[in-house]
């Protein structure tokens with residue numbers, strides 16, 4: 001991740017009285033026993049202490065079907081699956097900040113997290129979550145933590161979300177290692193809240209997001225006959241000229 005965060009002009013700051021909502025999404029199947037969930041909860045607790053409203057969603061407690069590549073979303077914006085994905089998506093739209101958490105499963109995110117991410121394809125193509133802030137957390141026995149953080153940051157970037165440096169914890173035989181990360185996790189939540197309030201800019205990340213957007217603009221243009229509202233929205237935002 002890049003270090004050179006640049007504060008935005010003061011007028012784009014969110015005042016302390018304004019509602020600020022941070023959503024955590026956990027991909028562990030172990031729900032309350034999950035170490036990743038615990039890490040995520042500390043991030044959210046740090047955000048709450050800094051004044052944000054928070055919410056945590058366990059993917060495993062919801063029913064999310066795998067994408068079947070039917071292309072319905074591309075044609076209509078609507079998915080043919082009737083499951084709990086729209087509930088999460090609405091919460092993501094409402095959020096100012098999104099924290100993704102996954103344990104490492106065979107050097108990657110869990111299947112639950114990957115199925116969920118695949119369902120975000122339309123949100124990526126149409127950049128419906130762009131401008132938000134986020135970060136990622138992961139736990140592992142020993143390996144793959146940094147790779148999972150890097151992958152989740154990549155997903156956030158694809159979504160047009162600016163990401164703060166995440167936290168990965170290798171627990172191994174040391175049961176204290178997770179608790180050793182509590183302070184860092186709480187600080188991350190506070191920093192995420194502050195980044196949203198001050199609209200911190202990350203020029204390197206914004207450049208990548210801009211390049212991706214130029215690529216996705218082709219899809220939005222190609223689909224403009226049947227997804228006129230989205231096309232008009234891109235024109236209004238100056239993303240298509």
Ligand SMILES: Cc1cc2nc3c(=O)[nH]c(=O)nc-3n(C[C@H](O)[C@H](O)[C@H](O)COP(=O)(O)O)c2cc1C
Nearest residue numbers: 028034035036103104105106107139140141142143
């Ligand atoms: C199916 C499965 C695959 C795993 N793969 C890895 C792995 O590749 N590398 C590793 O170090 N730990 C691996 N682990 C261990 C978990 O990443 C680790 O226990 C993690 O902290 C569990 O997080 P949770 O408590 O949030 O579910 C695996 C565990 C399971 C169940």
